[in-house]
Amino acid sequence: MISRRQFMHLSSRSAALWLTGCHKRAFNSSSAHVVIIGGGFGGATAAKMIKQLDSSIKVTLIEPKQHYITCPGSNWVLAGFKKIESLNVSYQQLLSRYDVGIIHQKVATINPEKHYVTLSDKQKIPYDRLIVSPGIDFRWELIEGHDNSTSHLIPHAWKAGIQTTLLKNQLQAMKNGGTVVICAPPNPFRCPPGPYERASMIAYYLKQHKPKSKIIILDAKSQFSKQQLFFKSWEKHYGFASNNSMIEWHSIPDNPIRKIDIKNRQLETDFGDIFKADVLNYIPTQKAANIAHTAGLCDESGWCPVNHQTSESTLHPDIHVIGDASIQNPIPKSAFAANAEAKVCAFAVVNLLNQFEAIEPLWVNTCYSLITQEQGISIAMVYKLNQQGKIIKVTGAGGVTPNIAEATLTIEANNAKRWLKTIVMDSFK
Amino acid sequence: MADVSGKMVAYTCYSCHGEQLTNLKSTQPLSTISLRNTLLAFKYDAKSASMMNRIAKGFTDNELMAVATYITGSH
Ligand SMILES: Cc1cc2nc3c(=O)[nH]c(=O)nc-3n(C[C@H](O)[C@H](O)[C@H](O)COP(=O)(O)OP(=O)(O)OC[C@H]3O[C@@H](n4cnc5c(N)ncnc54)[C@H](O)[C@@H]3O)c2cc1C
Numbered sequence: 001m002i003s004r005r006q007f008m009h010l011s012s013r014s015a016a017l018w019l020t021g022c023h024k025r026a027f028n029s030s031s032a033h034v035v036i037i038g039g040g041f042g043g044a045t046a047a048k049m050i051k052q053l054d055s056s057i058k059v060t061l062i063e064p065k066q067h068y069i070t071c072p073g074s075n076w077v078l079a080g081f082k083k084i085e086s087l088n089v090s091y092q093q094l095l096s097r098y099d100v101g102i103i104h105q106k107v108a109t110i111n112p113e114k115h116y117v118t119l120s121d122k123q124k125i126p127y128d129r130l131i132v133s134p135g136i137d138f139r140w141e142l143i144e145g146h147d148n149s150t151s152h153l154i155p156h157a158w159k160a161g162i163q164t165t166l167l168k169n170q171l172q173a174m175k176n177g178g179t180v181v182i183c184a185p186p187n188p189f190r191c192p193p194g195p196y197e198r199a200s201m202i203a204y205y206l207k208q209h210k211p212k213s214k215i216i217i218l219d220a221k222s223q224f225s226k227q228q229l230f231f232k233s234w235e236k237h238y239g240f241a242s243n244n245s246m247i248e249w250h251s252i253p254d255n256p257i258r259k260i261d262i263k264n265r266q267l268e269t270d271f272g273d274i275f276k277a278d279v280l281n282y283i284p285t286q287k288a289a290n291i292a293h294t295a296g297l298c299d300e301s302g303w304c305p306v307n308h309q310t311s312e313s314t315l316h317p318d319i320h321v322i323g324d325a326s327i328q329n330p331i332p333k334s335a336f337a338a339n340a341e342a343k344v345c346a347f348a349v350v351n352l353l354n355q356f357e358a359i360e361p362l363w364v365n366t367c368y369s370l371i372t373q374e375q376g377i378s379i380a381m382v383y384k385l386n387q388q389g390k391i392i393k394v395t396g397a398g399g400v401t402p403n404i405a406e407a408t409l410t411i412e413a414n415n416a417k418r419w420l421k422t423i424v425m426d427s428f429k
Numbered sequence: 430m431a432d433v434s435g436k437m438v439a440y441t442c443y444s445c446h447g448e449q450l451t452n453l454k455s456t457q458p459l460s461t462i463s464l465r466n467t468l469l470a471f472k473y474d475a476k477s478a479s480m481m482n483r484i485a486k487g488f489t490d491n492e493l494m495a496v497a498t499y500i501t502g503s504h
Binding site for chain 2 (some may be wrong): 339344359366380381384385387396397399410417
């Protein structure tokens with residue numbers, strides 16, 4: 001069955017073909033409606049850019065929160081030099097500058113066959129193309145004794161906002177000489193250098209206020225992003241690898257954490273090792289956000305496979321998935337990447353709706369991390385699509401901070417702060 | 430791999446520089462050739478910096494010309 005709306009598209013398309021004999025712009029995109037789920041870095045960027053490329057397309061962004069809170073910068077809040085309120089981003093400009101329709105509700109279900117989404121208030125919103133950028137959710141089933149209902153006691157702080165404040169308050173209430181345990185998740189997860197920037201920022205705070213304290217990172221991985229740069233910077237600032245190191249890194253890939261005793265803030269691993277914490281920051285194993293699962297957009301990995309030329313789902317036509325929820329290897333899950341994937345997706349959606357030729361896609365990613373308030377490091381890469389439709393790193397491009405001179409790390413820290421302002425502007429304003 | 434269009438490349442620059450490229454240090458109006466030359470200088474390490482060399486190495490010379498043309502044409 002084709003709906004009336006699709007039928008009109010088909011008929012106007014063939015009419016245009018017949019009249020002009022032209023394959024391009026065969027039907028007017030002004031009849032098209034693009035619906036976007038999730039107003040994070042991916043969804044907001046896609047909404048803005050589609051309107052910039054073709055203002056005749058109707059764009060509706062669906063996001064439950066009245067304003068967004070960026071995860072980038074949220075580790076800096078723990079260090080004490082950034083206010084959580086300064087991470088708030090308004091959706092106003094998307095409406096006033098770009099005429100993006102905004103509905104503050106949660107999408108309950110997607111109907112890929114009939115092309116509509118149902119909101120939590122049961123309202124149905126039809127789409128011609130749907131863009132899904134809902135971020136992540138957690139795999140609580142992998143841990144015993146702890147889940148979302150106890151995350152106010154053991155905050156993950158892996159979605160910025162109340163969770164960030166909870167962790168910050170616990171750090172402030174901790175005694176001098178206390179132990180902070182950060183459990184870093186297995187791959188893939190949102191923001192690969194994030195747990196280590198977090199350790200740096202907590203160390204920065206403790207060094208000033210509670211210098212007898214310790215941070216223990218229990219890592220599900222055997223190596224991590226920018227590892228050498230983090231190690232060298234921790235040596236310099238936090239006595240890493242000395243007898244008196246503020247930060248310890250324990251890699252336990254074969255001995256995963258199985259159980260959390262909430263009351264005693266105690267962890268138990270597979271082999272029965274016990275770790276006791278004064279502040280416990282358990283960052284759970286991750287998966288694409290729940291809506292992607294209920295809509296059947298995920299494969300057995302728990303993430304959404306897409307065609308990289310268009311970011312269209314390989315499981316449901318006319319639905320595109322971008323940002324953390326999508327599989328874009330080797331591009332990491334970051335705000336920078338979500339913004340880049342949204343741009344590729346916006347070009348593809350506009351071109352598909354107008355029946356223009358597809359363009360050659362390109363992605364850039366950079367992840368800055370602060371070590372102290374004034375010292376920073378980064379990793380960057382440029383990505384292209386190869387003949388087989390796989391995303392590949394451009395040979396010779398990218399890499400980490402060119403040297404570890406203090407002056408270089410000062411420039412990197414300043415650029416990290418400037419970048420946060422720019423990416424928010426580029427995505428939401 | 431085919432070259433990427435100047436417009437697609439430019440949108441990736443905006444993630445760090447913003448659409449107005451206001452983040453660029455220079456206050457001079459940019460000419461296409463001088464912008465292309467700066468980008469080539471970053472790519473071939475004639476000019477070194479904290480970030481731009483790593484980025485510029487991701488593009489062919491033609492792509493750097495195309496993005497310079499697009500940016501100076503649209504701003
Ligand atoms: C501590 C920390 C630090 C980080 N630092 C950096 C950094 O320095 N640089 C960097 O590039 N990245 C960083 N990141 C990663 C970055 O935050 C994410 O990669 C980015 O937010 C992904 O964007 P997204 O659009 O995929 O998802 P999100 O930004 O999470 O947006 C998803 C949105 O979808 C909404 N949503 C979910 N389900 C539904 C539904 N059913 N209906 C409607 N809306 C829904 C949510 O409310 C949310 O607003 C950091 C992350 C963390 C945790």
